[in-house]
Structure formats: C-alpha cells, structure tokens
Amino acid sequence: MQNQYVKKGEKTMAELSKGAKKIYGEAAFEVLAKAQELERQGKNILHFEIGEPDMETPENIAQAGIQAIKDKKTHYVPSIGLLELRKAVQDEVEKTRGYRPDLEQVVIIPGLKPGIFFSMLTIVNPGDEVIYQDPGYPTYGSVSSFLGAKGVLVPLLEENEFRMNPDDIKDRITNKTKLIIVNSPQNPTGSVMTKSELDDIAELAEEHDLFVVSDEIYSKMTYDTGHYTPTARDEAKERTVLLDGFSKYYAMTGWRLGYMIVPSRMAERLQNFLVSAVSCTAAFTQHAGVEALTGDQSFIPEMMARFKEKRDRIVNGLNSISGFTCQVPKGAFYAFPNIIETGMTSQECADHLLYNAGVATLPGTAFGPYGEGYLRFSYATTLENVDEAIERIKKSFK
Numbered sequence: 001m002q003n004q005y006v007k008k009g010e011k012t013m014a015e016l017s018k019g020a021k022k023i024y025g026e027a028a029f030e031v032l033a034k035a036q037e038l039e040r041q042g043k044n045i046l047h048f049e050i051g052e053p054d055m056e057t058p059e060n061i062a063q064a065g066i067q068a069i070k071d072k073k074t075h076y077v078p079s080i081g082l083l084e085l086r087k088a089v090q091d092e093v094e095k096t097r098g099y100r101p102d103l104e105q106v107v108i109i110p111g112l113k114p115g116i117f118f119s120m121l122t123i124v125n126p127g128d129e130v131i132y133q134d135p136g137y138p139t140y141g142s143v144s145s146f147l148g149a150k151g152v153l154v155p156l157l158e159e160n161e162f163r164m165n166p167d168d169i170k171d172r173i174t175n176k177t178k179l180i181i182v183n184s185p186q187n188p189t190g191s192v193m194t195k196s197e198l199d200d201i202a203e204l205a206e207e208h209d210l211f212v213v214s215d216e217i218y219s220k221m222t223y224d225t226g227h228y229t230p231t232a233r234d235e236a237k238e239r240t241v242l243l244d245g246f247s248k249y250y251a252m253t254g255w256r257l258g259y260m261i262v263p264s265r266m267a268e269r270l271q272n273f274l275v276s277a278v279s280c281t282a283a284f285t286q287h288a289g290v291e292a293l294t295g296d297q298s299f300i301p302e303m304m305a306r307f308k309e310k311r312d313r314i315v316n317g318l319n320s321i322s323g324f325t326c327q328v329p330k331g332a333f334y335a336f337p338n339i340i341e342t343g344m345t346s347q348e349c350a351d352h353l354l355y356n357a358g359v360a361t362l363p364g365t366a367f368g369p370y371g372e373g374y375l376r377f378s379y380a381t382t383l384e385n386v387d388e389a390i391e392r393i394k395k396s397f398k
C-alpha cells in the first residue's frame with residue numbers, strides 16, 4: 001500500500017517527527033567538541049565549559065558499586081527503583097527538606113535530566129505555557145518546545161542577584177499556564193533563592209492551580225546560605241515535584257542516578273513512562289546510591305570548602321579584567337561575569353577567549369536570550385588553571 005506521505009513517482013525521504021525537529025541540544029557539549037578539536041591540533045585549552053565536579057566519586061561509593069557488580073546485582077529491578085534506595089531517599093528528604101514523603105512518592109531515575117523530561121511529559125500538553133528562568137538550564141526550553149508547549153521566560157536580572165522574582169512569575173500567569181520550573185541553586189548564574197521567594201512561588205501555584213517542578217541538583221552546594229524547596233508547602237503531595245540527584249555533590253555524573261518526589265497520582269503514570277523508556281535504573285548504580293546517602297558525608301563539606309576557595313579566586317580574577325564584572329555566586333560552581341563593557345557579544349567573547357586565549361567558556365546566550373552580555377565559567381578546575389586563565393584572558397585583550 002502507498003504510504004500516505006508519498007505522491008506517486010516522487011522520490012522522497014521519510015520525514016522525521018515534528019517533535020524531533022523541535023527538540024534542541026546543549027552548547028556545553030558543542031563547545032567541548034570545539035575545544036577538543038583545538039587540542040587535537042596541539043593547542044593548550046583550559047576548560048571552564050563543562051558543568052561537572054573535577055573530583056572523582058568518593059571511594060566508599062565507588063566500592064559499593066563494584067561490590068554490587070561482584071554480587072551479581074546486574075539484572076532488571078523494579079522500574080520505580082530499589083526499595084532500599086527509595087527508603088534511603090525518604091530519610092534523606094526528611095533530613096534535608098523537613099518533611100517525610102510517603103514511599104509511593106519516591107521514584108528513582110537514571111540521572112536528574114530524565115526526571116525533567118518525564119515530569120514534563122506527565123504534566124504538559126501541547127499549547128500549554130511553561131514558565132522558567134532565563135538564563136536557565138536549556139533542557140526546560142528544549143522539552144517544552146518538543147511537547148508543543150510555549151516557553152514563557154522570566155528574566156534573571158543582575159540587580160536582583162539573578163534570583164527569580166515571584167512577581168515576575170505572577171505577571172506571566174495566563175489561563176494557559178500549566179507549570180512553573182524552578183532551579184535553585186541555579187545554573188548558569190549560581191544564584192540561590194530565598195525561602196520566602198520559593199514559598200511565594202508555591203503559593204502562586206496553589207492559587208492558580210499549577211504544577212511546580214523544582215530542580216534541586218545543586219541542593220548541597222550552597223556557600224553561606226541554606227537550601228530551600230518550594231515542595232515543602234504541599235510536601236509534594238498535590239502539585240509540586242522535587243528533583244534531585246547524585247551527579248554533582250557526590251561527583252557521580254557518569255553513574256546516572258537521581259530521584260523524584262512526586263504526588264502519588266503522578267508516580268503511577270511515571271512508572272509507565274519509565275517502563276516504556278528505560279525499564280529501570282541500573283541496579284549496581286542504585287546500590288552505590290544507598291552508600292552515597294547513608295555512608296560518610298565528609299566529602300561534601302570538604303569539596304565545598306575547595307569550591308569556595310576557587311570561587312573567590314575566579315571572582316576576584318574576573319573582576320580584575322578590564323570590561324568584566326562578576327558578582328559572588330551563592331551556590332553551585334559557576335561564575336557568571338558581565339562582559340558588556342568589552343563591546344563584544346557573549347558569543348564573540350566566548351569565541352575570542354577560546355581561539356585567542358585557549359580558555360573554553362560558554363556564552364550566556366547558551367542559556368537563553370537574557371544571557372546576552374554574560375559568560376558562564378564552570379570553576380570546577382584547579383586554582384592554577386583559574387590563575388592561568390585570568391592571565392591568558394588579560395593578555396588576549398592587550
């Protein structure tokens with residue numbers, strides 16, 4: 001039978017789906033590829049583009065994963081996650097967020113990112129509006145676009161220390177709004193929202209009957225403030241979703257492990273998404289996750305002390321470059337300097353630094369249009385590299 005898309009006698013190429021044309025990638029991986037190409041040509045590149053800690057996974061966690069493989073934990077396990085890890089997550093959320101979710105609210109996922117994807121698939125319909133930060137993590141916009149939803153941007157302003165202002169959200173709520181996505185501590189600016197701002201957002205969601213997805217992947221990576229969650233208001237029982245994971249503060253990016261706390265009506269549907277898409281999260285990775293949550297935690301404060309030293313060094317360094325000004329970020333491991341005075345666009349400046357200084361960074365616009373005028377530096381590197389990068393940048397502008 002003739003395919004409905006093909007006219008007789010016409011040579012055609014089968015069309016990809018509409019969604020496939022609308023989903024988009026991430027600049028960090030593109031810049032990494034460019035930087036690696038320069039390295040292949042013999043150039044020395046200092047890497048500030050990729051958002052992962054420069055430490056190895058703590059030995060006790062790695063050993064738990066190795067032991068699990070030796071113990072033959074290499075088979076399918078329940079889609080929703082291992083009971084042992086889900087219980088450890090219950091304890092963890094009680095300790096860190098001040099409420100204890102029911103077991104049926106806890107869903108284990110292969111990295112936090114699938115949690116963004118699956119929660120949006122569960123919540124958003126084509127034509128809905130999704131409100132999120134700009135500059136912000138590109139996945140929110142990409143998945144909104146894929147789903148045929150409209151992304152509604154809330155600008156993060158330097159004069160508000162790059163925090164999302166609940167009044168700006170309020171102004172953007174329409175009868176099509178379905179979801180607000182919050183990310184604190186934030187990528188790419190390193191901003192940390194206050195408890196009262198997050199409570200206001202949860203309250204707005206309640207008033208307007210909306211969902212909130214809270215991406216808390218940097219939850220244990222604040223410097224001088226605490227970490228707060230908008231999910232505390234309804235304890236993720238009605239309309240809020242807590243996403244967190246092991247990638248950043250346990251230095252486990254490659255293990256692929258995260259968790260979601262969701263309303264139980266959503267957990268039932270998510271289970272089917274997981275069954276259909278991934279079957280389950282790797283069993284030995286989950287055993288490593290149990291050790292991460294229940295074992296020695298001293299790795300985290302030690303890592304954060306080192307990050308703080310690097311943060312202060314890079315912020316001071318950036319502020320000493322003519323044309324650059326940089327606020328002190330309160331969380332994560334990103335510095336987000338303003339480069340407007342250089343007279344270059346973000347892309348021009350990032351290219352200039354890569355090709356003329358051998359310093360790989362991301363243009364602020366990789367995180368949305370309101371990132372124009374900024375660069376993102378991931379300072380998960382050595383103090384020596386930070387010093388060397390600052391020197392190279394200064395020289396490149398002479």
Ligand SMILES: Cc1ncc(COP(=O)(O)O)c(C=O)c1O
Pocket residue numbers: 051110111112113114137183186187215217245246247253257258
């Ligand atoms: C805000 C934010 N969410 C999610 C992720 C992805 O986390 P994972 O590697 O666990 O999927 C990142 C990683 O850079 C991030 O910055």
